[in-house]
Amino acid sequence: MNEPRTLLSIDRVSKSFGRVKAVEDISLDIRENEFFALLGPSGCGKTTLLRMLAGFEPPSDGRILLDGRDITRTPPNKRPVNLMFQSYALFPHMSVRANVSYGLEMERLPAKEIRSRVDAILTTTELVSFADRKPEQLSGGQRQRVALARALVKRPRLLLLDEPLGALDKKLRGAMQLELKRLQNEVGITFVIVTHDQEESLVMADRIAVLKDGRLLQCDAPRAVYEHPCDRFVADFIGVTNFLQGKATADGVLTSNGVKIAGKVPNMLSPGVATVAAVRPERIRLFPSPETANRVAGTVEALAYQGLDLQLHVRTPLSDKPFLVRVTADAVDRQPVSAGDQVELGWDAADVRIYAD
């Protein structure tokens, strides 16, 4: 299989507002037809980066290349890039149809072509029956689709989406996540989405870039980011993790109360430095076999039933916080546990990630 073509290159881009560095030396390559997520907590610089891609903020340093062409200084109206705003920014004095046509009118296309392209996108986004309404007469989900249609109808090389589902309620979000992914497949346009919702990025994106304080921490496929977070922050930000503090040894971490956690220690951590071991709740087994590398006894404090699986809070001598353990409902059926029970937890050395503390 050939290597997918790079569509957009972000080359050592930085942005400062006065003394505040919003984006610091970020380099990223986004591939053709990719669904790419910029993920991070608020204030991490993801929106600033997106605005630089759209052309609203000039980078303080670095270059942005689209199809190999330098667009760093190209104004927003001259870029084959469209942005779907977090507030949707629909024109309140125009109907849905006028909103969607606007971008094509700017390209001075013949009226007939505008009409057919707008009709087609309104059909795709299921907005035909709302074409004559004003934005204020629409629900949140409908507005979101108008904003999407208005950007997609331009057939941009790259579509930027700023927290596109942020204004929707939880149930609608779930539906729209899949809907966006389906649409992206259908139209064959590269999507770059900004989100602070790690779950959303795991569901939708082909690749995720995790940002913090204006810096790029990790850029990888969702599974790789989840299974091999590059540092403690990413491990904590993506999904749920148990952290165990201690000091590094040659083959694991020694907690303050003398328990050894077996795991692969990165070369950069010399023995004795403060480290933290991380284990995902679903990697932990109840009643492990005797040869399991890491085993610890504890007391079940609480059980939370979550449909397919159960979340257990287990008090152990390893840390102040209860251990989070996720087991399937089936496993509990076979070997029932309830609050107050003594259990043994076990996990493999391969499931332990060790980071500098």
Next chain:
Amino acid sequence: MAPALAWLTALMVVPCALVLTLAFFRRGIYGGIEYTVTLENFGLVFDPLYARIFLKSAYIAGTATGIAVIIGYAAAYAIAAAPRRLQPVFLFFAVLPFWSNYLIRTYAWIVLLNREGLITQLLRWVGYTGEPPSMLYTEGAVIAGLVYNYLPFVILACYAPLSRLNPELGEASRDLGASSVTTFRRIILPLTVPGIAAGAVFVFVLSIGNFVTPALLGGGRFQMIGNLVYDQFLTVNDWPFGAALAIALIAVMLLVLMAQSQFADRAAGRTIEARGGADG
């Protein structure tokens, strides 16, 4: 409800009714009022001599309105684009002239426009040696005085919708391929036009009936309807004709206000989207 109604009756309905009744009587031979009902005062309003003054007043008020709207909108636009915390400061300075008396503000223009006034001195200072320009007691001086006095109304009326406008609307327009000029024409202007209309009506209505500014800056021969009404009541002592002129003026103002409210109703559908907050 009742006190408001009493207030309105005492201060609006009764005086207007008095003026209206007065207009149907006849001027006495030695001034005063002869109580015989007649329509000739209204006929006289349409006499070419007076109709011309009406048209001229409308022209002066219209020109002042046009200039005030252009300057005022530009000023409001600049204030709305300034950093948030500076905006109240700029608005304060825009409204500051209102704190001094209207007459004093108008007299200041005499000092400026006088044959040997500040502007002439400034011209001399930069090396101009010719005749001093005659600026005072001209139509232009009257228009300048009206624009100056009523500009803050336009700035305030235009600032309100401009500052409420979600800046992302302009960005969205640019993003969709529009130039800044097109963005202004198709997005920003249509969404802020109610403010322009409100400000324009203020300036027009206050200008067309004005008599102080034309009297001071237009010179003795310069007449607008306001001066005409003033003269009928205080110089010529023809109260009935003065009343008829006043009624005609009120009718013109009402027409303008009605047109504006029609326009506002039509624009009511286009409410302005609230500012969208984005972070991250």
